[in-house]
Amino acid sequence: MSTPRIFGDYESKWQKAWDEQGLYHAAQPGTIEAKEKFYGLVEFPFPSGAGLHVGHPRSYVAIDVVTRKKRMEGKNVLFPMGWDAFGLPTENYAIKNHVKPQDATTANVNNFRRQLKMIGFGFDWGREVNTTDPAYYKWTQWMFLQFFKSYFDESTGRARFVEDREAPVKGRGERGEGSGDTLPTTHYPLPSARMAYKTTTTINWCPSCKIGLANEEAIGGVCERCGSVVEKREKAQWMIGITKYAERLIHDLSTVNYLERIKKQQIDWIGKSEGAFIDFKVAYGQRLTVDGGDAVRVFTTRPDTLFGVTYVVLAPEHEFVSKWIADGVILNIDEVRAYQQASAKKADMDRTAEGKEKTGVKLEGVSAINPANGEEVPVFIADYVLAGYGTGAVMAVPAHDERDFAFAKKYELNIVEVIKPKRDIFQAKYSLVKKELESLGTPIENPEQEKDWQKKLDEEFNGFCKRVELGEICWPHEGSLMNSREFNDRYSEDAVAEITSWLEKKQSGEKTTNYKLRDWIFSRQRYWGEPIPIVICPSCGYVPVPEEQLPVLLPDVESYEPTENGESPLAKIREWVETTCPHCGGKAERETDTMPNWAGSSWYFMRYCDPHNDRAFASEEALKYWMPVNLYNGGMEHTTLHLLYSRFWHKMMWDLKLLPESIGPEPYASRVSHGLILAQGGEKMSKSKGNVVNPDDVINEYGADVFRVYMMFIGPFDQPAPWDVKGIEGVKRFLDKVWRLFEIADSELRIADSGLETIYHQSVKKISSDIETLAFNTAVSQLMVLTNAFTDAGGVPEEMVEGYLKLLAPFAPHLAEELWHTLGKGGSVHMSGWPTYDETKTVSASFELVIQVNGKVRDRIQVPSDISEDEAKAKALASENVQKYLEGKEPKKIIYVKGKLVTIAM
RNA sequence: GGGCUCGUGGCGGAAUCGGUAUACGCAAGGGACUUAAAAUCCCUGGCCCAAAAGGCAUGUGAGUUCAAGUCUCACCGAGCCCACCA
Numbered sequence: 001m002s003t004p005r006i007f008g009d010y011e012s013k014w015q016k017a018w019d020e021q022g023l024y025h026a027a028q029p030g031t032i033e034a035k036e037k038f039y040g041l042v043e044f045p046f047p048s049g050a051g052l053h054v055g056h057p058r059s060y061v062a063i064d065v066v067t068r069k070k071r072m073e074g075k076n077v078l079f080p081m082g083w084d085a086f087g088l089p090t091e092n093y094a095i096k097n098h099v100k101p102q103d104a105t106t107a108n109v110n111n112f113r114r115q116l117k118m119i120g121f122g123f124d125w126g127r128e129v130n131t132t133d134p135a136y137y138k139w140t141q142w143m144f145l146q147f148f149k150s151y152f153d154e155s156t157g158r159a160r161f162v163e164d165r166e167a168p169v170k171g172r173g174e175r176g177e178g179s180g181d182t183l184p185t186t187h188y189p190l191p192s193a194r195m196a197y198k199t200t201t202t203i204n205w206c207p208s209c210k211i212g213l214a215n216e217e218a219i220g221g222v223c224e225r226c227g228s229v230v231e232k233r234e235k236a237q238w239m240i241g242i243t244k245y246a247e248r249l250i251h252d253l254s255t256v257n258y259l260e261r262i263k264k265q266q267i268d269w270i271g272k273s274e275g276a277f278i279d280f281k282v283a284y285g286q287r288l289t290v291d292g293g294d295a296v297r298v299f300t301t302r303p304d305t306l307f308g309v310t311y312v313v314l315a316p317e318h319e320f321v322s323k324w325i326a327d328g329v330i331l332n333i334d335e336v337r338a339y340q341q342a343s344a345k346k347a348d349m350d351r352t353a354e355g356k357e358k359t360g361v362k363l364e365g366v367s368a369i370n371p372a373n374g375e376e377v378p379v380f381i382a383d384y385v386l387a388g389y390g391t392g393a394v395m396a397v398p399a400h401d402e403r404d405f406a407f408a409k410k411y412e413l414n415i416v417e418v419i420k421p422k423r424d425i426f427q428a429k430y431s432l433v434k435k436e437l438e439s440l441g442t443p444i445e446n447p448e449q450e451k452d453w454q455k456k457l458d459e460e461f462n463g464f465c466k467r468v469e470l471g472e473i474c475w476p477h478e479g480s481l482m483n484s485r486e487f488n489d490r491y492s493e494d495a496v497a498e499i500t501s502w503l504e505k506k507q508s509g510e511k512t513t514n515y516k517l518r519d520w521i522f523s524r525q526r527y528w529g530e531p532i533p534i535v536i537c538p539s540c541g542y543v544p545v546p547e548e549q550l551p552v553l554l555p556d557v558e559s560y561e562p563t564e565n566g567e568s569p570l571a572k573i574r575e576w577v578e579t580t581c582p583h584c585g586g587k588a589e590r591e592t593d594t595m596p597n598w599a600g601s602s603w604y605f606m607r608y609c610d611p612h613n614d615r616a617f618a619s620e621e622a623l624k625y626w627m628p629v630n631l632y633n634g635g636m637e638h639t640t641l642h643l644l645y646s647r648f649w650h651k652m653m654w655d656l657k658l659l660p661e662s663i664g665p666e667p668y669a670s671r672v673s674h675g676l677i678l679a680q681g682g683e684k685m686s687k688s689k690g691n692v693v694n695p696d697d698v699i700n701e702y703g704a705d706v707f708r709v710y711m712m713f714i715g716p717f718d719q720p721a722p723w724d725v726k727g728i729e730g731v732k733r734f735l736d737k738v739w740r741l742f743e744i745a746d747s748e749l750r751i752a753d754s755g756l757e758t759i760y761h762q763s764v765k766k767i768s769s770d771i772e773t774l775a776f777n778t779a780v781s782q783l784m785v786l787t788n789a790f791t792d793a794g795g796v797p798e799e800m801v802e803g804y805l806k807l808l809a810p811f812a813p814h815l816a817e818e819l820w821h822t823l824g825k826g827g828s829v830h831m832s833g834w835p836t837y838d839e840t841k842t843v844s845a846s847f848e849l850v851i852q853v854n855g856k857v858r859d860r861i862q863v864p865s866d867i868s869e870d871e872a873k874a875k876a877l878a879s880e881n882v883q884k885y886l887e888g889k890e891p892k893k894i895i896y897v898k899g900k901l902v903t904i905a906m
Numbered sequence: 907g908g909g910c911u912c913g914u915g916g917c918g919g920a921a922u923c924g925g926u927a928u929a930c931g932c933a934a935g936g937g938a939c940u941u942a943a944a945a946u947c948c949c950u951g952g953c954c955c956a957a958a959a960g961g962c963a964u965g966u967g968a969g970u971u972c973a974a975g976u977c978u979c980a981c982c983g984a985g986c987c988c989a990c991c992a
Contacts, residue, residue: 260910261910261911261986261987264909264910265910265987265988268909268910268987268988269988271991273991273992275992298992299991299992300992301991301992302992313992358990383990384990384992385990385992386990386991386992388991389991389992390991390992393992394992395992396992397992401992402907402990403990403992404992406990514991514992515991516991636986636987639987640987713918713930713931714918714919715918715919716919719911719912720985720986721918721919722917722918724917724918724932726917726918726931726932726933727917727918727931727932729932730930730931730932731931733931733946734930734931736945736946740946769922777918777919777920777930777931778919778920778929778930780930780931781919781920781929781930781931782929782930783930784930784931785929785930788930848926850925850926852925852926852972852973853972854972854973855925855971855972855973855974856973857926860926892972893972894972895925895972895973897925897973900925900926901925901926901973903925903972903973904972905972905973906972
């Protein structure tokens with residue numbers, strides 16, 4: 001063997017060889033090779049013009065290591081890769097550089113593929129998918145149509161086909177012409193009962209990208225992509241009814257193995273809160289109550305504070321405001337209108353800029369009636385009430401809500417505290433009386449007397465509860481807002497339940513559950529996305545494009561610029577837009593909106609199962625075999641977007657029986673997340689700071705194996721880690737050392753030292769379990785320990801050579817394969833089986849027994865591993881140094897921890 | 907403001923159940939080899955002390971325990987996420 005060469009010819013040589021051998025080919029079910037499966041998945045990248053970022057490979061190498069181990073263990077492994085290639089960056093690039101988005105995508109994909117291949121991943125490249133490929137997006141469009149043709153069945157809590165009301169659903173991909181849709185498509189606007197529906201909503205409009213954004217993409221009122229401040233606009237948009245699945249998206253998390261913080265973030269995002277709707281009848285002008293008039297419906301999680309309501313607040317956008325203006329019941333119209341306009345503009349600006357100062361305007365001429373006690377309270381509009389949450393109206397309880405309190409203080413409104421009937425208040429009172437009596441010299445010893453007191457207490461308590469029910473108990477409170485501890489102390493679930501059922505009896509409210517999650521805005525007014533396969537017919541309404549006409553191809557266009565009025569560039573291509581209605585044959589137009597780029601990524605893991613199927617998105621057989629994904633890794637930034645959307649998408653498909661029942665409603669059995677790779681010094685890598693590390697440079701300098709091992713060694717996988725040029729040098733030295741080890745081994749040096757046996761078996765054990773728990777950094781460190789041991793011993797014992805190379809193989813696949821073949825081994829190390837260990841051999845013959853006196857280490861002695869407890873204690877006591885500390889006294893207690901220590905307590 | 911995560915050498919970080927704190931790597935100092943350099947190899951390495959013995963050390967302060975980086979409470983600090991969600 002020549003000089004150590006970690007990078008160079010042999011890496012590309014093996015990459016080529018593996019490719020030709022089809023080493024990473026995942027066998028389809030039904031074939032001989034299809035054994036027990038393992039599906040490892042990494043998020044497919046968006047192929048940007050900038051090329052691969054070092055952050056990508058951290059995730060890919062990790063799952064590559066896991067799947068390589070699984071493959072060696074004899075599993076039939078699916079580890080695929082593809083391209084999530086629709087999206088704005090490509091479109092913007094195309095506009096700027098006057099190229100076709102298609103061409104830019106192809107170029108970027110080729111570059112990404114080249115970069116990934118250099119790293120030596122075990123991807124099954126035969127399964128590569130691309131969301132912009134018509135053969136792929138045909139099925140994205142097809143799925144959209146399935147959602148359009150289905151509705152949410154409240155009685156079963158599952159989505160089902162509209163035609164399901166009359167006829168059973170046919171199999172996947174076989175829903176041909178003439179499938180009778182019994183829910184007419186002629187409804188305009190469409191009933192939102194459908195899973196996919198079009199409706200006019202206020203959308204987040206990015207003036208820079210000229211695109212409508214989902215709520216998830218406009219966090220903090222800022223466009224997720226370009227950082228521009230978003231505006232509110234009214235627009236007809238396609239929506240998908242994810243809110244119908246809110247409960248199941250929370251509930252089913254208990255059936256999967258996700259990192260706790262991922263579960264928590266999803267639950268928080270869905271934002272479930274239990275409470276009640278309460279109706280406040282409205283009184284106009286002089287008339288106190290109006291039967292059959294408007295009632296403002298508010299949402300509250302604290303119906304038990306109803307007696308503390310001193311005013312009602314509507315969001316400035318609330319429909320009643322304009323209605324009341326039109327009806328002429330509002331007396332201060334100018335002031336109200338001015339406030340509405342101001343707050344509409346304010347939504348466009350950074351909200352935190354104005355701090356949390358609360359503003360609002362009283363609606364003169366209107367008041368609301370508290371259904372609990374008939375009290376008339378003023379009505380305000382204020383932008384601290386959000387139009388999009390709950391009912392867009394709240395009952396204000398300044399004594400128990402900080403925001404209401406701040407507002408009430410500013411506008412000098414009443415603050416009324418609600419006292420809850422809490423038993424401990426009475427208990428305290430009872431104790432006081434008892435103490436007082438005792439201090440007067442009349443101790444209560446008589447048990448009868450004690451019972452009597454208890455009885456009185458109960459009576460008084462029950463009477464108090466009654467008065468609360470009648471709405472009598474609430475009285476003005478002059479103090480400031482209670483601190484939160486006091487507030488929570490007084491909170492009572494019973495009181496909430498009681499008041500809610502009372503409201504329901506009176507028909508002025510109902511129990512409800514509210515979610516922060518909004519329906520998914522599915523329309524984008526851009527070119528580079530899947531066209532929504534719908535035809536708009538003046539007489540039939542929204543008509544689905546017949547399935548045999550899919551895909552609806554993106555037409556070639558001259559210019560990709562979106563229009564100023566917010567229409568998609570597709571709208572400018574009249575010959576594409578103009579079509580005939582598939583339903584009535586009359587003149588009609590195509591839908592010009594395209595789908596968000598979350599569409600293609602919501603189901604790509606299904607396509608990988610059977611990527612070349614042209615009759616279905618995947619065969620039932622393939623789905624049954626491969627799904628669910630065993631291990632899915634991706635960034636935390638996708639927890640509330642992609643991860644939630646794809647879980648939801650999978651559930652809809654499963655409900656519609658488009659997926660095999662047996663795979664269950666959850667697509668991913670396990671989801672983990674990697675930490676960011678930071679620049680040297682701990683800052684985020686960014687182009688503007690010029691601290692971006694290019695994987696190409698690293699691989700050219702050090703080779704793929706060094707890059708891979710360093711990626712795994714850099715730190716705990718789920719935590720951020722700063723890139724360190726010196727650190728990678730250390731890894732290079734390590735792999736050089738491995739190489740040299742075999743130069744020695746090659747010279748026929750044989751080691752017969754059983755001292756190596758222990759460390760070898762320990763290493764097999766530790767590395768095996770570390771890969772399972774994704775503790776890659778300690779797995780690499782154990783490989784180093786083992787390598788150092790071999791180096792110190794002067795070589796690798798013959799019987800450990802294969803096992804050692806196998807342990808190395810998932811991390812440094814090229815080096816392991818090269819050495820495997822240099823040593824004359826047949827086949828491929830990557831198919832050679834995972835090494836086993838003998839538990840009894842992980843324990844050495846002797847160990848260092850630590851002896852402590854009062855918790856401090858006083859001596860260490862070498863003893864045989866099978867030493868008995870009594871022997872160990874005796875040896876410990878016999879130690880000279882221990883004797884010194886005992887000072888001839890008898891120890892109080894002696895504790896023996898097997899295989900570790902003896903501790904003597906004085 | 908709320909939630910989550912975390913504070914261990916000069917640095918990245920180890921440390922199953924509470925049981926030898928600082929594995930592994932980097933950087934540093936010293937030495938060997940070499941005309942020299944690179945590469946490689948060997949030695950040293952938490953702090954106090956000349957050394958030994960001993961003492962002090964896992965953000966700070968208490969507590970539980972024979973024994974605490976690990977458990978409990980309080981405080982200080984950092985990072986991430988959400989943020990007027992009624």
